[in-house]
Amino acid sequence: QKEVEQNSGPLSVPEGAIASLNCTYSDRGSQSFFWYRQYSGKSPELIMSIYSNGDKEDGRFTAQLNKASQYVSLLIRDSQPSDSATYLCAVVAGTGAGSYQLTFGKGTKLSVIP
Amino acid sequence: EAQVTQNPRYLITVTGKKLTVTCSQNMNHEYMSWYRQDPGLGLRQIYYSMNVEVTDKGDVPEGYKVSRKEKRNFPLILESPSPNQTSLYFCASSLFSASYEQYFGPGTRLTVT
Numbered sequence: 001q002k003e004v005e006q007n008s009g010p011l012s013v014p015e016g017a018i019a020s021l022n023c024t025y026s027d028r029g030s031q032s033f034f035w036y037r038q039y040s041g042k043s044p045e046l047i048m049s050i051y052s053n054g055d056k057e058d059g060r061f062t063a064q065l066n067k068a069s070q071y072v073s074l075l076i077r078d079s080q081p082s083d084s085a086t087y088l089c090a091v092v093a094g095t096g097a098g099s100y101q102l103t104f105g106k107g108t109k110l111s112v113i114p
Numbered sequence: 115e116a117q118v119t120q121n122p123r124y125l126i127t128v129t130g131k132k133l134t135v136t137c138s139q140n141m142n143h144e145y146m147s148w149y150r151q152d153p154g155l156g157l158r159q160i161y162y163s164m165n166v167e168v169t170d171k172g173d174v175p176e177g178y179k180v181s182r183k184e185k186r187n188f189p190l191i192l193e194s195p196s197p198n199q200t201s202l203y204f205c206a207s208s209l210f211s212a213s214y215e216q217y218f219g220p221g222t223r224l225t226v227t
Binding site: 032034044049088090092101102105106 | 147149154155156157158159164170204211212213215216218219220221
């Protein structure tokens with residue numbers, strides 16, 4: 001069973017600070033990594049994807065991937081109250097049968113305090 | 115508007131009464147899947163479909179059935195619902211496979227008494 005681990009939180013940060021969300025995964029052959037944001041009572045929506053080691057920046061969001069350490073993180077700069085949500089890490093690995101398995105972590109709840 | 119739709123959004127039913135939750139996407143996506151989300155357990159995949167007439171089990175398929183007779187539709191069938199199937203269900207679709215961005219429907223909250 002492929003595992004994706006996240007700290008459940010809640011992670012509380014003051015408005016304007018950097019929020020750092022972390023995720024580890026068990027399958028060393030994992031190929032694709034995603035961060036989804038889920039507001040309470042809503043469906044998940046993709047905010048970042050990353051496929052190779054290093055950093056990927058998109059606006060206030062930066063995804064970081066370290067395949068050797070099996071670790072992926074999401075940094076949110078200048079955090080806003082509207083960033084308060086649960087952030088889901090998702091990892092894709094091949095199943096060896098020509099298809100792929102997508103596994104979600106249980107999510108980290110982020111609270112940005114005004 | 116590109117979207118995934120699910121119906122019904124809310125459903126309360128009794129043990130053993132067959133039900134179907136519909137899912138439809140208008141993006142011509144090949145890959146569709148069903149998830150359930152439970153507190154403390156996160157999102158878990160029930161079934162997925164790579165294309166028409168091609169379906170496979172996810173992590174928690176017991177008690178569920180699916181079919182994919184048309185590319186746009188992927189209904190979830192509970193033939194004899196039980197209280198442990200009370201959950202929030204999401205349908206999702208993506209262009210080709212699980213390795214692409216998943217577009218989620220709005221969710222169906224199911225309560226089985």
